[in-house]
Amino acid sequence: MKVKNxxxxxxxxLSLDSTIREALSAFLHHQVDMGCVTDQDQLxxxxxxxxxxxxxxxxxxxxxxxxxxxxxRVITIHKDQTLYEARDKMMEGNVxxxxxxxxxxxxxxxxxxxxxxxxHMTALEHTINRMTSLIENLQESVISVDSSLNxxxxxxxxxxxxxIEKQDLQPxxxxxxxxxxxxxxxxxxRKGTIIDAKRMTIYNQTVIASFIxxxxxxxxSGAMVVLRDVTSYEKIADELETTTHLKQLLDSALELxxxxxxxxxxxxxxxxxxxxxxxxxxxxxxxxxxGEPLSAIAPEIHTNQTLKNKEKVEGELIEINRKKCIxxxxxxxxxxxxxxxxxxxxxxQLDTWRDILLHxxxxxxxxxxYRKELMRMSKKSNPFTPIITSNDQMNKVKDEAMIASKxxxxxxxTGESGTGKELFAEGIHHHSGRKxxxxxxxxxxxxxxxxxxxxxxxxxxxxxxxxxxxxPGKFELAHKGTLFLDEIGDMPLTLQTKLxxxxxxQEFEKIGATQPTKVDVRILAATNKDLAKLVRNGDxxxxxxxxxxxxxxxxxxxxxxxxxxxxxxxHFITKINAKTNKTIAGVSPDVIQKxxxxxxxxxxxxxxxxxxxxxxxxxxxxxEPHHLPDELNLLEANxxxxxxxxxxxxxxxxxxxxxxxxxxKQAILKALKECGGNRTRTxxxxxxxxxxxxxxxxxxxxxxxLDFTSLS
Numbered sequence: 272m273k274v275k276n277x278x279x280x281x282x283x284x285l286s287l288d289s290t291i292r293e294a295l296s297a298f299l300h301h302q303v304d305m306g307c308v309t310d311q312d313q314l315x316x317x318x319x320x321x322x323x324x325x326x327x328x329x330x331x332x333x334x335x336x337x338x339x340x341x342x343x344r345v346i347t348i349h350k351d352q353t354l355y356e357a358r359d360k361m362m363e364g365n366v367x368x369x370x371x372x373x374x375x376x377x378x379x380x381x382x383x384x385x386x387x388x389x390x391h392m393t394a395l396e397h398t399i400n401r402m403t404s405l406i407e408n409l410q411e412s413v414i415s416v417d418s419s420l421n422x423x424x425x426x427x428x429x430x431x432x433x434x435i436e437k438q439d440l441q442p443x444x445x446x447x448x449x450x451x452x453x454x455x456x457x458x459x460x461r462k463g464t465i466i467d468a469k470r471m472t473i474y475n476q477t478v479i480a481s482f483i484x485x486x487x488x489x490x491x492s493g494a495m496v497v498l499r500d501v502t503s504y505e506k507i508a509d510e511l512e513t514t515t516h517l518k519q520l521l522d523s524a525l526e527l528x529x530x531x532x533x534x535x536x537x538x539x540x541x542x543x544x545x546x547x548x549x550x551x552x553x554x555x556x557x558x559x560x561x562g563e564p565l566s567a568i569a570p571e572i573h574t575n576q577t578l579k580n581k582e583k584v585e586g587e588l589i590e591i592n593r594k595k596c597i598x599x600x601x602x603x604x605x606x607x608x609x610x611x612x613x614x615x616x617x618x619x620q621l622d623t624w625r626d627i628l629l630h631x632x633x634x635x636x637x638x639x640x641y642r643k644e645l646m647r648m649s650k651k652s653n654p655f656t657p658i659i660t661s662n663d664q665m666n667k668v669k670d671e672a673m674i675a676s677k678x679x680x681x682x683x684x685t686g687e688s689g690t691g692k693e694l695f696a697e698g699i700h701h702h703s704g705r706k707x708x709x710x711x712x713x714x715x716x717x718x719x720x721x722x723x724x725x726x727x728x729x730x731x732x733x734x735x736x737x738x739x740x741x742x743p744g745k746f747e748l749a750h751k752g753t754l755f756l757d758e759i760g761d762m763p764l765t766l767q768t769k770l771x772x773x774x775x776x777q778e779f780e781k782i783g784a785t786q787p788t789k790v791d792v793r794i795l796a797a798t799n800k801d802l803a804k805l806v807r808n809g810d811x812x813x814x815x816x817x818x819x820x821x822x823x824x825x826x827x828x829x830x831x832x833x834x835x836x837x838x839x840x841x842h843f844i845t846k847i848n849a850k851t852n853k854t855i856a857g858v859s860p861d862v863i864q865k866x867x868x869x870x871x872x873x874x875x876x877x878x879x880x881x882x883x884x885x886x887x888x889x890x891x892x893x894x895e896p897h898h899l900p901d902e903l904n905l906l907e908a909n910x911x912x913x914x915x916x917x918x919x920x921x922x923x924x925x926x927x928x929x930x931x932x933x934x935x936k937q938a939i940l941k942a943l944k945e946c947g948g949n950r951t952r953t954x955x956x957x958x959x960x961x962x963x964x965x966x967x968x969x970x971x972x973x974x975x976x977l978d979f980t981s982l983s
């Protein structure tokens with residue numbers, strides 16, 4: 272802290288011609304004890320009132336000049352010096368006051384001992400405030416006690432951890448409240464040493480406690496306990512233990528494999544292998560190959576195709592140590608990113624290699640299952656998971672919603688009907704951590720005469736027909752939570768005024784009540800209208816608009832993220848299958864193409880309705896264009912114009928049946944190619960069982976040659 276912040280700048284300025292009378296008059300006016308004698312703003316000396324008193328006692332006249340009384344040897348300090356430097360200089364000169372100068376050696380003011388005391392008290396107060404703020408903002412819980420174990424200080428984190436109120440803690444004896452803590456604090460005071468890292472359980476929460484003695488003037492005057500909640504860390508440790516267990520299962524599975532198995536990273540370096548690979552290359556221990564490039568250990572294996580081109584290799588015939596072997600490889604993906612490659616080398620009992628491949632496929636399925644389970648568990652912690660998208664623009668809106676959810680500000684969600692505004696609102700509430708409920712109100716669906724009672728509720732006997740005991744309103748139900756006002760642009764002006772009052776004062780009056788009700792409610796509003804235009808037209812209050820428009824999230828329409836249509840189709844078909852007990856596998860590529868050409872005025876809601884209708888009218892496993900409603904204009908333009916009026920109905924049915932079979936056959940061929948011929952993965956991709964897949968392969972005479980093709 273600098274001298275200039277605590278200097279008295281209201282000082283007495285005198286000249287060599289000033290008289291004692293003028294000096295005394297100036298001292299009385301400024302209520303100071305000292306004056307500075309200057310000449311052209313340069314300090315010549317100082318005159319102290321005690322020097323004047325002595326002169327008057329020695330019969331000096333009030334009209335005598337002050338020059339004989341001036342002291343020229345003056346202690347000066349600079350305004351930018353620290354308070355500690357000023358203190359040392361004044362103590363060294365044994366003075367109670369010093370003149371403060373600026374950069375031009377002109378007088379800036381006077382610093383006295385009282386100014387120093389005031390500055391040190393201010394510094395002490397700032398230090399205490401900083402220490403208090405530091406303790407309050409610690410993630411750890413802190414409680415201090417005196418030598419009699421009475422609580423002297425604590426932070427809010429401690430109250431939250433110990434689940435007690437402020438009045439329940441101070442100045443209660445800590446042993447009465449928490450005997451285990453009191454015992455350790457007493458030990459720290461008695462021994463005068465730190466007791467560190469004691470694991471304890473408080474209210475089903477695991478904490479690590481450190482007990483620290485507090486010393487004053489070289490004696491122990493109390494102690495403090497620092498508690499760190501490690502419940503979450505123990506959960507993470509359990510998850511790590513589960514991961515380790517999965518790795519052990521994977522290692523065991525690799526060892527049980529008949530032949531050689533190698534797992535590499537994206538650079539081709541070996542990360543895992545089994546005894547079969549070591550025996551094949553006559554290597555003693557795994558440590559000799561771990562971290563080494565597979566191409567250096569096993570040059571016979573062609574790694575470039577899988578590592579660089581990310582392609583699966585099926586059944587490549589190679590020779591290793593004069594043994595005929597079959598090498599296969601498959602890239603490993605996680606969240607769409609390639610993380611490594613599995614290589615399998617079959618060199619034992621080649622006549623049974625099909626069985627071995629089945630075992631390996633089972634292993635791969637288990638790894639895939641565990642990966643999906645881990646992904647599913649991670650999604651539970653993300654309330655925005657129901658918003659299905661891979662679009663950058665939509666993901667940006669989700670990220671903004673996650674950030675906005677942690678704030679206390681009101682949020683306005685805009686977008687066309689059917690874009691998913693309510694899903695975003697629910698995600699914001701659940702991610703915000705607010706303990707109250709998520710209450711939603713459709714402002715356009717409630718009659719105007721009932722809006723006030725719906726929002727604010729009423730008391731018993733408020734009006735004829737009122738429910739006995741009264742009724743809570745939406746604001747009361749959303750206390751400590753979130754109130755979602757959907758279609759707020761349709762709210763009447765009269766209710767807008769009352770809503771504004773609730774937002775400003777955080778209180779409202781029930782119908783028939785005489786006392787206001789306090790609430791803590793966060794407002795999320797949504798609309799498909801242009802509120803700014805409504806404000807200009809006088810249909811929406813401007814002050815309410817700015818109250819709810821603190822943060823704005825604009826949800827893009829479906830036509831601006833058409834790349835999400837395949838994901839949305841898969842999601843909705845799974846959802847509709849669960850409701851209808853049907854087994855629709857998906858939509859054909861032609862349907863996807865037509866969906867991506869449509870404008871979608873009803874957005875995602877319209878897409879779901881179209882798919883639900885198509886599922887009901889689809890007799891096969893795949894939705895084709897002719898299963899879609901005519902009003903979407905997705906049918907062939909000339910379908911009806913070329914149909915003869917007297918054509919038998921069974922001809923059209925036969926054509927549709929052939930079209931379905933053709934589409935189904937092409938879908939199976941495409942899936943087999945994508946999965947490299949793996950029947951298990953192909954069945955999973957198509958959403959059918961392996962038995963159903965084999966029946967379809969036989970039905971359409973699909974056989975495997977160098978590539979998959981249909982012989983019919």
